[in-house]
Amino acid sequence: MRAAWDARARGAQAEAEWRQRWQAYAAAYPREAAELQRRWAGELPADFADRLHALVEQMHAQAPTVATRKASQMALEALTAAVPELLGGSADLTGSNLTQTAVTPALRVDASGALARDAQGRLGRHINYGVREFGMAAMMNGIALHGGYIPYGGTFLTFSDYSRNAIRMAALMRQRVIHVLTHDSIGLGEDGPTHQPVEHAASLRLIPHLDVWRPADAAETAVAWGAALQRTDGPTALLLSRQALPALPKPDSTLAPQACGLAAVARGGYIIAEPHAAGFKARKKPKAVLLATGSEVALALQAQRLLAEEGIPVRVVSLPSTTVFDRQPLEYRLAVLPRALPRIAVEAGSPDFWWKYGCAAVVGVPGFGESAPAAPLFELFGLTPANIAATVRAVLAGA
Known part of the structure; x- marks a missing residue:
């Protein structure tokens, strides 16, 4: 029995033959x-850091x-050209997730099962996974474990529930897998509460070793993609809006x-506006801190201006x-969120997550959403500059 199962000699011979073929190929x-060895080692191209820096600066300067x-697709147009091992896909939502680019044709096979080339002679780099979120996430895990590719795949954030076990396994195995999760809040509108994620951002942030990004504008989105690609010890989830968001200054x-500033975005949390941005003197100290993510950062900035008028x-x-921010040194975190100042969090999702930051109040979505356009929904749930400002006033009045 032992002799029948002992494959050491056959394995050594097969490996020796493979190494001989590899040396001849090299x-x-x-x-x-x-190039193949670089990809197997999980290293990015030598010029990646420079190209990423240029991309972030460009996205910030263009301010779309x-x-x-x-914004994710705009970043991917540059990144898929710069990183040929990026292998994309979507679970039947390519047109909504915007995961395909000019250099990532659909992956196809011919009648014999061999990989097919498109009219330009290119092999496919974008997989149409079908309505199979878990299958997509599990396949991406396998691709990452094989090596040589960096897989990314898209679906709606609410459908990450179907992918969850595979996302968790990617985190457990510390694999570089990137989940593009769009339609990230009640801001998606009339599809209603079945499609509007509420608890999803908070629950994903609870998975150990999973980095979760919810960017507020195009520049933050480019930074998030760069962080996901440069990270080699775990997966990343990018939570992206359906609705248009304004470009935000980073003084x-x-x-x-x-x-503060554009360079600080990569640290997961940063000061996007001090009181002087709303008209106070340069070194005017704040009386409170508004902390927000994604589409709600612009609302917090509008609330800041309303409060400045008072x-x-x-x-x-x-x-x-928050996952990247939480790994920063304590000195940095306290520079962003001083202990002495009351904190008010704003996010179009479950409020419960934010109490970990010692918040005095949270403006969020405590229940499921409703079917309506985005603007009335934000009004319904109090995600407005006026209500955020009122919440700050109430906190300061009770301090």
Whole structure:
């Protein structure tokens, strides 16, 4: 029995033969062999950091008012060209998730089962997974484990429930898998509560080793994609809006210069506006901190201006990735969220997650959504600049 199961000699012979073939290939095609070894090692192209920096700067300078799902596609156009091992896909929602780019034709096979080429002679780099969210997530895990590719796949955030076990396994196995989860809040509108995620962002943030990003504009989206690709020790979920979001300025802070500006976005949380952005003097100290993610950062900035009209100085913090922010040194986190200032969180999702930051109040969505356009829904749930400002006033009055 032992002899029948003992494959050590056969394995050693097969490996020796493979190594001989590899050495012959590397000698004949040294450039291709080096590229293959780079991909197997999980290393990004040598110029990736420079190209990412240029992309982020470009997205910030262009300042487009677009949905972050569209900003994601804009980023992917550059990234799929720069990183040939990116292998995309979508669970029957390509036109909504916007995961396909000009250089990622659909992956197809011919009648013999061999990979087919498109009219330009290109092999496919985008998989149509069908209505199979779990199957997509599980296949991406397998692709990542095989090596040589960086898989990403899209679906609606609410359908991440179907993918959850495979997302959890990617986190457990520390695999570089990227989930593009669009239509990230009640802002998706008339599809109603079956499609409107409420608890999903909070629940994904609870999975160990899963980085979750919910960017507020195009520049933050580009940074999020860069972080996901540069990360080699776990998966990433990108939570992206259906509705268009304005580009947001990222000025300096004289009170905490190390925690502001475009470079600070990669730290997961940063000061996006000090009181002086709303008309106060340069070193005016805030009386409270508004912290928000995604589409609600713009609302927090509008609330800051309303409060400034009443003489109430407020700091606004964008937290595109609480998971990344939580890994920052304590000194940095306290520079962004000082202990002495009351904190008010704003997110179009379950409020419960935000109490971990010692918030005095949370403006969120405590129940399921409703079927209506985005604007009336935000009004219904109090996700408005006026209600956010009123919440800050109430907190300060009770302090």
